Amino acid sequence: MPKLKEIAALIGGEVRGDGSLEITGIQAMAAAGPSDIAFIARGKENPDISCLRAGALIVAEGSPLAYPAVVCVPDPQLAFARLLEYFHPRRPFCSGVSASAAISETAELAVNIRIGPFSYVGENSRIGANSEIHAHVTIYRDVQIGSDCLIYSNVVIRENVEIGNRVIIHSGAVIGADGFGFGRAADGTAVKIPQKGKVIIGDGCEIGANTCIDRSTIEETVLAENVKLDNLVQIGHNVHIGKNTAISAQTGISGSTRIGAQVIMGGQVGIADHVQIADGVMIAAKSGVTGSVKTKMIIAGIPHQELASWRKNMVLARNLAEWKEKLHLMEKRIKQLEEK
Amino acid sequence: MPKLKEIAALIGGEVRGDGSLEITGIQAMAAAGPSDIAFIARGKENPDISCLRAGALIVAEGSPLAYPAVVCVPDPQLAFARLLEYFHPRRPFCSGVSASAAISETAELAVNIRIGPFSYVGENSRIGANSEIHAHVTIYRDVQIGSDCLIYSNVVIRENVEIGNRVIIHSGAVIGADGFGFGRAADGTAVKIPQKGKVIIGDGCEIGANTCIDRSTIEETVLAENVKLDNLVQIGHNVHIGKNTAISAQTGISGSTRIGAQVIMGGQVGIADHVQIADGVMIAAKSGVTGSVKTKMIIAGIPHQELASWRKNMVLARNLAEWKEKLHLMEKRIKQLEEK
């Protein structure tokens, strides 16, 4: 069982208190017992510690806390993340390639690959070293998947999709389905525009459960490195998303839109097609972005505006009844003045 | 073929009319023929019966209707539900465990379990008596599923999830995917916070198609008994939902939010993270709930307000052009007064 000082070494922190304390697990503050370590987020350094039973706490450098024992680190949340993995290491789904998986003869599997039961890998598809494909995954033909990827059960990856290294794709995600592209025949009938483009997913991306990323007619749909998509997100065809951008659940990006790097979106946001969102823009949940946002700012509302304006307008919009009353009164007073 | 009086006995009702009438099926009002029974919802007791061809009607106690024949019951809708099951009993998906299912040696299956083709049950997972698992279901390791459950095709249940008795999970639902939790490294890169917590689903819950319920870093995501989720719903990590709460399609609940019991939400609602919704609150479709709702009330809007206020404000907000006109006129009149 690791001692507190060993835990501290692991996360590059400094012990204040008894470093010989044995730590058997990591827990949330409320659930932590005498041999657990818990963490206190930066900015929340004054928790009620009267009921605390944890053996030790991870705190930010500079925190005044000295609770029976603490470990001071530059970023408590990242230290917590590291210890979560330490105490709960991910177990591989299976060993090697399951006998019931169907692997095309022309597929290329690098070393140390795991493929779960009933998964399918199509012609000419290649999977990089150490990647793990769980059960019921369908990988169409001519797909490239990098090394150290983790593909959960029921993911579908359509033909010609390129996936980088260290990519995580959660269950039910569909990568490379046809974009929603139709022309109209003379009689109004919708005519399908074939969708033959690629989807390219950069290194370190993570894609949520049941999220869809569409392929384009002929151009590419691109996620740069380290893009994080939550569940049930819709990425339209020919969208480009810059690196480190994070998009919350149920948000939808319409076709051919360009999203910058380090953008953060709340849930249920909708963004129109063919618009541009600058690097670093933050978009509040449920916003409807109808045009380009050319500089870094925080936006909200349908249609979107700067968050500060939106807030002001929202407060005012909730008091319209009061205003109406006031307007009436003013009109009366004007009338009285006019009659004099 | 059952007689009307037998049907009445089945649903605890009283016949008014010819109890010897043979009933061969149950139908919607418009489609019912002479040997069908149909139902009339409480509060809709004055339908146009001139075109009605149904053999008999189920009506609420106290209804004045005496249409050739009626069966009076306390709740016509529940009686209708019971007869639907009577005339259209659900057939089991398959008998026993399919030869093509992959069941881990350490999995425990109770008696009378059905598992469809290509389903997978991981190590140490346990499935209770009479439960039915359809085709292409992936059950990871250390999962507990109670008795009398019904899991449709293509459901994914991740490791350590606990599911009660009489739970129904529709196709494509993903239970226990990683919550959307990231820290930021010094250079702005998103760093994954491991998600190692449990998801716990209470007895009698029903979970819609392609709905996602995420696992948390270390705490539990919990649905109490009898929670009903529609399709494409997103339940964030560490959310708790109280019993009998019903949530309509495409609604999303952000992380660590607490929803009370008997709450009803329309579709496409979004609820912020870390807020509390009291028992019995009703939330209109498309609402954006940005803070806690501490007492039972009906809310609507983005951001949410009481439904009555929202309605009033919405009406006013649609007449802003008129107001502007009025404001202009008033200003003019003031100017004229000032000039005198």
Place this chain on the structure above:
Amino acid sequence: MPKLKEIAALIGGEVRGDGSLEITGIQAMAAAGPSDIAFIARGKENPDISCLRAGALIVAEGSPLAYPAVVCVPDPQLAFARLLEYFHPRRPFCSGVSASAAISETAELAVNIRIGPFSYVGENSRIGANSEIHAHVTIYRDVQIGSDCLIYSNVVIRENVEIGNRVIIHSGAVIGADGFGFGRAADGTAVKIPQKGKVIIGDGCEIGANTCIDRSTIEETVLAENVKLDNLVQIGHNVHIGKNTAISAQTGISGSTRIGAQVIMGGQVGIADHVQIADGVMIAAKSGVTGSVKTKMIIAGIPHQELASWRKNMVLARNLAEWKEKLHLMEKRIKQLEEK
């Protein structure tokens, strides 16, 4: 390698320029090289051609463009669609019925059917000629699928669903899951209303990835011919959708609503239950439609109003702070007048 004049013949167009030019592919304007053909959409006839490297362009009849070589056609987008399929023909997923597919003995497969690995076809289900079912598809019992259909991996089609000819269903779509129907017992507990109705999908429909179309208690959920649904769409039980209607991603239609023909909806629209939308209505993204729309018009907003009014009101609503200021000033002036 086809010559430009042959390409022109294929799309019923007329060459202006060198018809003997060899064309090896089709590309987007920016990416097209000297042996590629690209297209210019109607209404965008004045592109910057100074950097253009394409061998030839498809342009609309009447376009003044004569760029080294052009092919004039009535509808450039449809010509483009046809050439996309010509240069990138879809390859069949597999040949015949995979050895690992599980086909019920009572299922009927017409000629020239392809079924991928691990797909399941239940009792009494019938699949029409030339249809292609990819991997991991679950087709329950008593399903009818027409001819020339294309069903991508991980689709689930529940019992008694009827699908026409030339239907495309993308990965993860769930057709025929139970509608969200509950009664309430005396103690407030939700009681499931069985969902025993059919889903009927007309000829030429296309259904997006992870989209859900629910079955009803006893009536039918119907998509007429040529309805196009994008990804992550929710179609409630007993909804009818008219022909040629197109619905963008993440939109939800509540139960028993009737949508006309040639309706177009943006993304993330929500429509209330039991309402009617007339033929040809257009609904802007993120609208919340709370009641029937009886004539052809363009609507937007929550609750919906005519687009023109919505736009006007939105502009006004963004200037409420200014108005408040003005109101204050006016009040002051009135007071001053009164004091005189």
